[in-house]
Amino acid sequence: MPHRKNFLLNRLGPDVLDRISSALVVVPLAQGDVLAESHARIEKVYFPHTGIISCVVETIGGGAIETGMIGNDGVFGASQALDDKVSLNHVVMQVSGDVSVISSDLLREAADAIPAFRGLLVKYDQFFLAQVQQTAACNALHTVQARTCKWLLRMHDLAGADLLLTQDFLAQMMGVRRTSVTEVAGELQKAGMITYSRGRIRLLDLDMIGQRACECESDVRSHYRRIFHSNEADV
Template identity: 45%
Template structure:
């Protein structure tokens, strides 16, 4: 599985980056960077899925965005952001192409096309974070959980997801009991099967019917990005 964003990079730009790219395996829950930490590397997932989460003083975490093989993590730092505004944590284990931040910045400054691609990607991540904020404020837990599972499924390209109920509750910003009730409801409806920290999606179409509009909206943002559309 390849990173779809890197596929959009022109040949000359990729040749500049290639010597600085290294594929590394990351375990689940690995922390790529912490809030307010200086970012030294940029991450292009090719198997792993990464969550960008906001941490509160109480220790609670809420996910703002999810990035996988359709994107990059830390690109804003290469565009001179430098300091992380949230925590980057590996949600699902797998491979990530790691790039030195200065190498990406240098390549972007030499290429308007690469710079534009990175800016449009950061806009897509920002749009996803905005959508998440609206989703938390207005949509029911069941619809939000369905949306979240579908996004994770798309990025992992698999129907089996290794998530505990505690982790799902953290990412959705709800109590574990709320996730438990919804998970039982979805399992009873034949949409998922849950056991021992694993969720198997049995009926993706059924999940889409139960998910909120945010799933389709975020998906459209990334389709436009990867197709080079600006409309």
């Protein structure tokens, strides 16, 4: 079943997934597709198979910073759908991919009828809050290089070693100046950890990248394993 390419849906028992599969539709989403605007009602819920969803806080002055990253380990829109709430962030496809989509109303009905499904969604919401809190601490305490390496490791887990990313986009996601990203990318490339050309980054040495990354990525992995009682490495 294609929906099992998402880790959360794959955790459901066959009987539970069968009950909701008729309401799920697999669709492709392109890089830059907007899934929600700040303060807009959530109409659909997305379970990624591939690609990455990015939650971005926008400021009045035009600035923006990523606060959460969602891949095939998670879901966007479920907690809002359960309580008929709005999105607090601008939410966009950071990397293109396929997702299982369900309407918010149908997801809420399924969660009300199936306690195991609701419990899974609540657990992921707890993990995502932990990820956002870790990101806030990381942005305040760690160097641009350490944060960049952490960010690249997370991207690798969700999208592989070849990443279509401009330095402008990376700078915006991290809330830093483009010149800072250019400097760090040059250092990493000189050290043989990455190659960078025309908006494409290739990760060459994950061990070295991991050595220069802050501890936040491993902490996020630990949160996931504790919440889901999982030994899975891909988080």
